[in-house]
Amino acid sequence: MDDFKRSNRANWDERADLHALDRTGFYAIDRFLAGEDVLYPIESREIDDVDGLRIAHFQCHIGIDTLCLARRGAAVTGLDFSPRAIDHARDLAARAGLAASFVEGEVYDAPERIGTGFDMVFTSWGTITWLDDIHSWAEAVAGVLEPGGRLYFADTHPGIGPLEEEKGTLQPRYDWRSLRERPEHFESATTYTGDATQLTATRTYEWMRGVSDVVGALLRAGMRLDWLHEHELLPYRHFPMMVDAGQRMFALPPGIPRLPLALSLQATRTV
Template sequence: MSEHSAVEDWRAVNRANWDERVPIHTASRFYDVDGFVAGKDPLRDFETAEVGDVAGKSLLHLQCHFGLDTLSWARRGATVTGLDFSAPAVAAAGAIAARIGADTARFVTSDVYDAPTALDGRTFDIVYTGLGALCWLPDLARWARTAAALVAPGGFLYLAEFHPFADVLAEDGRTVELDYFRRDGTVWDEPGTYADMSAETTANVTVEWQHGIGEVVSALTATGLRLEFLHEHDYTLFARFPVLEERSGIHRFPADHPRVPLMYSLRAAKPV
């Protein structure tokens, strides 16, 4: 497949990649599904603090993969709906929900841009989007309009993401290598997966997009949502660069290394 045709067929190319990796991910130590079923919580402390109490609230998780974060919110008392464009991921999420007795959890197969139709026009107290989601979407303004339409009056959208500044750094974690302001789709051809780099895979092409902080905030506020906070975090969840040091599952730069943001989070509310 040429780079041009990959960009033109970005949705099909990316879906094939994710479909193939679902069974690899569900069997991986990285996700530890058995540990999750036994009670392990994959949500990050800053997320639970910033989202707050979800008991009795409706929560929609966009681009939910196979639903571990989604079901973690269900364990905290939310009535959850997860949406993902990968049918194998949605099937796996439903199976895990059954294993933990999350009878009210619902999972829907749909492209994120088609979510309002797939969800029959429903709105939710909380629309949640977790780490590693926005890079798969070419049109961020359309995503923001879609997500905002799904937030009920008085509710909010919450986003936790890897910081786009980290995407400009070379493998040494020190050198600026890529253009922060690039907007064309970048085609990658990489075997394996972040959850198991040695896994044998065949659907290895993906198309990803860079979205800067200004683009994200501007897209959301243009919909009428009111930004409540934007927080930048100086750590990440995996060994993104060899120079990072790991402590208790958190990866940070050494004390003598200049810090840059590696993740960010924001919350934007819809007026009543």
């Protein structure tokens, strides 16, 4: 493990402990344990019926979405590089009385770690920005799917990744594409859920990339793009100016030019 990944994993181990407590309700754990389906509206609307499907959930974190898919009737395996996240995911599965498998490991090693023959790979919200090799990610997606299996992907739109809010406007701050050996680095004293607890592992590294990088990697890995959607909502305040849009989603405020904030797509393994 290189220094970038080591730093990121230390940060995500700490975040997993805080997120499992869910003091701010960001992850809606209490609502989930009470029986509510807490997938966000975008993926809930787009994934179609998953009952009876065998699903691999890449970068599953503490397992809330994994278990929502299980509650919908899927046989789900969650994969994450944070051992603390995997511990919490297994605990949530036991508390919810739901069957799901959780495996610690790198996404790139998914075929070896969780096997092959899956009907679907599911991945959403804050995932590929943490990966230094988009082509190896796409190969892992194709590698675990059976021919005809599909990927569902939803995440922050790459077009807003280079922007930061400055004095009430959005300004470009970062390059739109990062070299593998030169990611952007960030210092965050707290996590994104609103929990004020101070982190000790504050430095993280992320890789910027364009839509063409994501789609191109999937095509090169033997996937067919079925559809691609852009959305003006996100399930978190990517910029401080964003306003509550209901259903645990956020939007840019009035007076700010409309921008695509999220991107979702479906791709199918062709061979």
